[in-house]
Amino acid sequence: MPTTFHLYQIIVLAVSFFMLYQGTTNFFKGKSGQTLFKLLVRYAVWGGMIVVTFFPNITFLIAKSVGIIDNINAVILTGFLLIFLMIFKLLSAIERLEQNISELTRKEALKDLPKNNL
Amino acid sequence: MSDKNSRIFIVVPAYNEEAVIESVIREIQSYHYSNLIVVDDGSTDRTAERLSSLDRVITLRHRINRGKGAATKTGIEAAKLLGADVIVTLDGDGQHDPADIAKLTLxxxxxxxxxxxxxxxxxxxxxxxHKIIHNKLGNLLTWYLFGLWVTDSQSGFRAYSRQAVEKINTRGDRYEYESEVIREIYIYKLTFKEIPIRVRYTDYSMNKAQKQSFCNGVRTAGKMLWKLIA
Incomplete structure (x- = not known):
């Protein structure tokens, strides 16, 4: 465990604790869509961030045990690329949905047209 | 109504224009244009109520707000279905002077x-x-992305022939629509004329939140770029 913390570590800790707090309260308030599985995933992701912040060397141990210690940069780069592709696909899907919504809205509006007379 | 005007359809997209929409429509009608299509783009104020009190106006309503481009397109589609020869689009906030319709349709x-x-x-x-700078930047981006230089790529006051609207196919729902029309003119090699118009910048039109602000301009530019790669 480090004796001094950098600013980025403090920020990561603050964000992680906030996300865990929010997930826990949402779950116990019974908000819609908050399942136990989602809560566990949230704990795994943000809890993992907290663990890494307190014990940064753990990432090397994990990389070593998995066998990617020499290729860690390639793994990180591939991760970024995958995330970029996912964002691209998501934005494309949103764009398509937006256009479909507009088209439906237009069709519905034009249904009234024959009833109107100048 | 003159025979010439009976072939002209005026399309007015309107979103939360309860304060001015009646006067805008009455002013257009005072120039003897009776083929009026107003598209209420999901207004949350009393725009729909104001429109229902007007005679000789076709009112179409978007159930939800889809943006100026989408509303304009709905109006144009309606005009096509009603057999329009010439379609004019102008804003619903009263900034465009209907006296200029004749110059545009000529x-x-x-x-x-x-x-x-x-x-x-x-x-x-x-x-x-700031509007001049904003529009010049819009022109520059439109020219860079779509290859056609025009002096006002963001103006909503335009007139189209029947043949033009049959060809023009836009995807933009919001303010990027205006630039997309320029792209379509370039792609289909449509002939165009730029006609000087008078614009009335009132406190009302300048203070509306959904108008082309700097942030909206950045968002519009982002959407134009996105549509090129998506």
Whole structure:
């Protein structure tokens, strides 16, 4: 465990604790869509961030045990690329949905047209 | 109504324009244009109520707000279904002077152009300086992305021939729609004329939240770029 913390570590800790707090309260308030599985995933992701912040060397141990210690940069780069592709696909899907919504809205509006007379 | 005007359809997209929509429509009607299509783009104020009190106006309503481009397109589709020969689009906030409709439709009726683009920047007297800069940046981006230089790529006051609207196919729902029309003019090699128009910048039109602000301009530019790669 480090004796001094950098600013980025403090920020990561603050964000992680906030996300865990929010997930826990949402779950116990019974908000819609908050399942136990989602809560566990949230704990795994943000809890993992907290663990890494307190014990940064753990990432090397994990990389070593998995066998990617020499290729860690390639793994990180591939991760970024995958995330970029996912964002691209998501934005494309949103764009398509937006256009479909507009088209439906237009069709519905034009249904009234024959009833109107100048 | 003159025979010439009976072939002209005016499309007015309106979103939360309860304060001015009645006067805008009455002013257009005072120039003897009776084929009016107003698209209420999911207004949350009393725009729909105001429109229902008007005679000789076709009112279409978007159940939810889809943006100026989407509303304009709905109006144009309606005009096509009603057999329009010439379609004019103008804003619902009263900034466009209906007296200029005749100037815009003239080259279309005389078959000298497929599209007439109202331009504020040939004679920008009275136009706020930030609007001038904003529009020039819009022109530059439109030219860079779509390959056609026009003096006012963001103007919503335009006239189209029937042939032009049959070809023009836009995807933009919001303010990027105006630039997409320029792209379509370029792609389909439509003939166009730029017609100087008068714009009335009132406190009302300048203070509306959904108008082209700097942030909206950045968002519009982002959407134009996105549509090129998506």
């Amino acid at each position: 080259p279309i009726l005389q078959k000298r152009a497929d599209v007439a683009l109202g331009t504020r920047l040939i004679n920008p007297a009275g136009m706020p300086w």
